[in-house]
Amino acid sequence: MQGIDYKMKRKDIDMDISTEKIAEMVKRAIIEMNSEATTSSKNSGGIPIGVSNRHIHLSQEHLEVLFGKGYELTPIKELSQPGQYACKELLTIVGPSMRPIENVRVLGPVRSASQVEISATDSYVLKVKPPVRESGKIKDSAPIRIVGPKGIVELDEGCIIANRHIHMSPSEAEIFGLKDGDYVDIDVNGKRRTRWFDVQVRVHKDFRLEMHVDTDDANAAGIGNGFIVTVAK
Amino acid sequence: MQGIDYKMKRKDIDMDISTEKIAEMVKRAIIEMNSEATTSSKNSGGIPIGVSNRHIHLSQEHLEVLFGKGYELTPIKELSQPGQYACKELLTIVGPSMRPIENVRVLGPVRSASQVEISATDSYVLKVKPPVRESGKIKDSAPIRIVGPKGIVELDEGCIIANRHIHMSPSEAEIFGLKDGDYVDIDVNGKRRTRWFDVQVRVHKDFRLEMHVDTDDANAAGIGNGFIVTVAK
Numbered sequence: 001m002q003g004i005d006y007k008m009k010r011k012d013i014d015m016d017i018s019t020e021k022i023a024e025m026v027k028r029a030i031i032e033m034n035s036e037a038t039t040s041s042k043n044s045g046g047i048p049i050g051v052s053n054r055h056i057h058l059s060q061e062h063l064e065v066l067f068g069k070g071y072e073l074t075p076i077k078e079l080s081q082p083g084q085y086a087c088k089e090l091l092t093i094v095g096p097s098m099r100p101i102e103n104v105r106v107l108g109p110v111r112s113a114s115q116v117e118i119s120a121t122d123s124y125v126l127k128v129k130p131p132v133r134e135s136g137k138i139k140d141s142a143p144i145r146i147v148g149p150k151g152i153v154e155l156d157e158g159c160i161i162a163n164r165h166i167h168m169s170p171s172e173a174e175i176f177g178l179k180d181g182d183y184v185d186i187d188v189n190g191k192r193r194t195r196w197f198d199v200q201v202r203v204h205k206d207f208r209l210e211m212h213v214d215t216d217d218a219n220a221a222g223i224g225n226g227f228i229v230t231v232a233k
Numbered sequence: 234m235q236g237i238d239y240k241m242k243r244k245d246i247d248m249d250i251s252t253e254k255i256a257e258m259v260k261r262a263i264i265e266m267n268s269e270a271t272t273s274s275k276n277s278g279g280i281p282i283g284v285s286n287r288h289i290h291l292s293q294e295h296l297e298v299l300f301g302k303g304y305e306l307t308p309i310k311e312l313s314q315p316g317q318y319a320c321k322e323l324l325t326i327v328g329p330s331m332r333p334i335e336n337v338r339v340l341g342p343v344r345s346a347s348q349v350e351i352s353a354t355d356s357y358v359l360k361v362k363p364p365v366r367e368s369g370k371i372k373d374s375a376p377i378r379i380v381g382p383k384g385i386v387e388l389d390e391g392c393i394i395a396n397r398h399i400h401m402s403p404s405e406a407e408i409f410g411l412k413d414g415d416y417v418d419i420d421v422n423g424k425r426r427t428r429w430f431d432v433q434v435r436v437h438k439d440f441r442l443e444m445h446v447d448t449d450d451a452n453a454a455g456i457g458n459g460f461i462v463t464v465a466k
Contacts (some may be wrong), residue, residue: 120452121354132455133423161455164425191365192450193398196427217425219353220453222365222394 034163038194045176046228047166047186050080050210051218054122055105056091057115057135063106065111066091066148073108081167082206083109092147096124100147116144117218123161133160134200162214165200167207176231179203185232186211191222195232199231236263278409280399281417283313283443284451287355288338289324289379290348290368296339299324299381306341314400315439316342325351325380326351333380343379344369349377349392352449356394366393367433395447398433400440412436418465419444424455428465 010208064071065088076089089106093116101122106159115138128145130142145152166184173179180203199211211229218224242268297304308322322339326349335356348371356363363375375392378385400419406412413436421427432444444462451457 028292120455121448126454195429195430197428204353214453215354216449216453219357220447222353 030057046230047209047211049218049223049225049227049229050212050227052117052162052212052214054093054101054116054118054215055107056093056117057107057111058114059112060110061105062114062146062153063110065151065153066146071150072102073106073110077191079107080208080210082208085109093126094145094147097125097127099125101125113138114146114153114155114158116146116155116158117162117214120129120161121216128159130159130161132147132163134163134165135160135229153196162212163200164198164211164213164217165202166209166211167202167204168209169207170203170205172207172209173201173203180226186229187232188221188223188227188229190218190227196220240282245266279463280442280444280459282462283445283454284456284458285350285445286338287326287334287351287396287448288340289326289348289350290340290344290346292345292347293343295301295347295379295386296343298384298386299379300309301367301383304383306343308341312340313441313443315441318342324383326359327378327380328361330360331357332358333354334358346371347379347388347391349379349388350395351392353394354446354449359464361392363392363394365396367396368393368439391464395434395445397429397431397434397444397446397450399443400437400444402440403436403438405440405442406434406436409434419462420453420465421456421462423460425453425454427454 075085076088079085085108087106087108090103091106092100092102093104094100118130128144133141138158138160141157143156144159145154178201182201183198184201185198186199199213202211235452308318309321311321313316318341320339320341323336324339325333325335326337326458327333351363361375361377371391371393374390376389377392378387411434415434416431419429419432421429
């Protein structure tokens with residue numbers, strides 16, 4: 001949760017609103033504070049949000065085209081999902097609009113195929129038409145160009161908008177009564193209350209409980225990293 | 234609805250998916266086509282979406298500071314709500330980040346107070362912290378600077394993120410069984426299915442049935458202008 005929220009509440013209360021509305025707002029604020037205080041989410045059934053900004057996964061071949069022969073990724077920060085990390089490397093992406101988006105972070109480790117994950121907002125800037133997809137499913141996805149310091153990669157496919165999904169370990173899945181490949185509806189009690197339908201559940205022993213959404217979803221709902229969401233009843 | 238959708242569907246069908254999933258996708262595509270074909274939304278209970286990009290309302294005083302003494306707005310396009318229009322005039326807005334956002338459209342007619350409506354995404358670019366508000370309620374909202382060809386306006390307050398709302402005429406409100414100031418939940422059967430809770434209903438004789446959301450909401454749900462949404466049961 002960002003700072004906007006508290007400011008909004010405090011200032012709205014200064015305005016001419018009914019007692020009923022104030023009661024409703026206080027109730028919701030308490031619910032939000034409680035959900036944020038839940039660090040172990042398992043007991044409450046809460047799921048912490050991880051907001052994915054636009055990013056790039058690279059194959060070793062493309063990494064070397066972009067940064068030079070024999071180049072290796074430089075990890076700078078572990079991500080919440082074990083084994084995944086943000087890298088020092090930043091690239092520029094460009095589409096038919098010729099309006100580049102700069103400083104797009106590379107995530108490691110290298111993969112078998114390169115993939116560029118952007119938001120719908122980005123897609124209008126670039127004028128690309130990526131499908132909404134599960135990460136890794138790039139067949140017939142949108143073309144995009146990646147510009148690096150030593151070369152350019154023209155992907156015929158590989159640009160997607162990631163679907164909304166939840167990572168969980170087998171034991172977490174058991175607590176939720178869910179299995180890999182299930183779809184659930186998620187309630188988001190943020191500044192603009194929202195329900196996300198058809199959220200994909202991914203279960204793997206290396207996963208940690210977290211729901212991944214992109215910046216459009218997070219900004220539309222008025223939430224940020226660590227915000228706690230719940231499975232809709 | 235933008236072009237992304239059809240492409241996504243066609244290409245997903247190329248992939249290895251079950252008959253059940255194909256049936257579900259076809260069903261949803263038919264529902265979407267039907268809802269788009271509904272030009273008179275009253276019978277189906279559908280409400281067309283109008284996506285509000287960032288924009289500025291100006292007072293006559295500020296218009297003259299920005300464009301010069303005696304300046305008048307130049308209407309170029311009527312908006313869906315009667316009496317409202319987009320103007321030729323574009324301005325630059327800037328906040329504490331000092332990263333300006335250019336080409337922000339002015340909407341007419343002039344108002345008693347200037348107001349800048351942006352998305353949460355814009356707020357992170359500008360580093361401003363606007364409250365989520367009903368248009369016109371600018372008391373203690375965020376400060377922002379507006380740069381024009383002839384001068385700069387420094388607003389102490391006036392920057393907001395507009396709340397989700399529905400315009401309707403009294404007769405439309407009667408059909409929906411709603412009144413001015415009511416709140417409803419709205420289902421959005423777009424590329425990423427979503428429910429928007431607590432959507433404000435505004436009824437006025439000069440209004441025409443339309444739900445206004447910002448670009449974050451539209452992009453998160455994967456919808457565009459004219460997409461038909463429904464009141465959640």
